[in-house]
Amino acid sequence: MSTLRLLAVSLLCLQIQAGLSAQDDPFNSGSDPFSKGRRKPAANLAPTQKPSNTKTRSTPSKRLSPAETEEQLHTSLADETSQVFINVPLEEALQAISKLHDLPIVVDKQALEEIGLTPSAPVTLDLHNVTLRSFLRLMLHDLGLTYVIKDEVIQITSTEAAENNLVLKMHILPKSVAEKSDVVLHAMQSTVQSDTWDIAGGPSTAVAIDSVLAVSTTGDVHDQIHDFLTKLELALEKSKAMNK
Numbered sequence: 001m002s003t004l005r006l007l008a009v010s011l012l013c014l015q016i017q018a019g020l021s022a023q024d025d026p027f028n029s030g031s032d033p034f035s036k037g038r039r040k041p042a043a044n045l046a047p048t049q050k051p052s053n054t055k056t057r058s059t060p061s062k063r064l065s066p067a068e069t070e071e072q073l074h075t076s077l078a079d080e081t082s083q084v085f086i087n088v089p090l091e092e093a094l095q096a097i098s099k100l101h102d103l104p105i106v107v108d109k110q111a112l113e114e115i116g117l118t119p120s121a122p123v124t125l126d127l128h129n130v131t132l133r134s135f136l137r138l139m140l141h142d143l144g145l146t147y148v149i150k151d152e153v154i155q156i157t158s159t160e161a162a163e164n165n166l167v168l169k170m171h172i173l174p175k176s177v178a179e180k181s182d183v184v185l186h187a188m189q190s191t192v193q194s195d196t197w198d199i200a201g202g203p204s205t206a207v208a209i210d211s212v213l214a215v216s217t218t219g220d221v222h223d224q225i226h227d228f229l230t231k232l233e234l235a236l237e238k239s240k241a242m243n244k
Helices: 003-024 066-076 090-101 109-114 132-141 159-163 175-191 219-242
Strands: 080-089 105-107 122-131 145-150 153-158 167-172 205-209 212-217
Touching (some): 066 145, 066 219, 080 090, 080 132, 090 105, 090 122, 090 132, 109 153, 109 159, 122 132, 132 145, 145 167, 145 219, 175 205, 175 212, 175 219, 212 219
Antiparallel strands (some): 080 122, 167 212, 205 212
């Protein structure tokens, strides 16, 4: 064999040997010989790309204005309730109602003291499936008490104190009687706590302005006015349907 051919064969053998060595080298294969089957991170994952543990924060609900909160309390008084209190201290009964209906109820202790009562005065009432408004009204009546919605809470106070802290509220008339506000005003003052109005020597006042009644009275009377207007609207709708 010529020297040139011998050199060519030797060079070919060296190239083959180098190729096999590269295939057998575990450190050039891209795998970790000590990983024992562990996966290597994907090459296209950026080093700074990490799973996010940040929780999505819910948008905080809008805070109601004092007027909106008090209107919501008025609406809540229409909820149905069933309660049984037999010689239960007033404060304890109110706490039970507050917890059950999730309503802020406070006792005007000073007003109670002025009429010789304490929050421990016993109450007895057993009623089922009535509005919370009616239940409170009946429970408090025997003690000479009432409730007012003021300062974003339901305050339990004396009738006298409530009459000295009248609440101004606008009552929108139903469309069917919007043009008869004077007639509605007269009917309201004649049927809803007739002795509370100034025309009868009472502390409450009411004025008709277009389709709105501007009324200054106690919270309890405001609720009765709301009931009066609701029943009036239903009665007029029924009357209209019957006369078709």
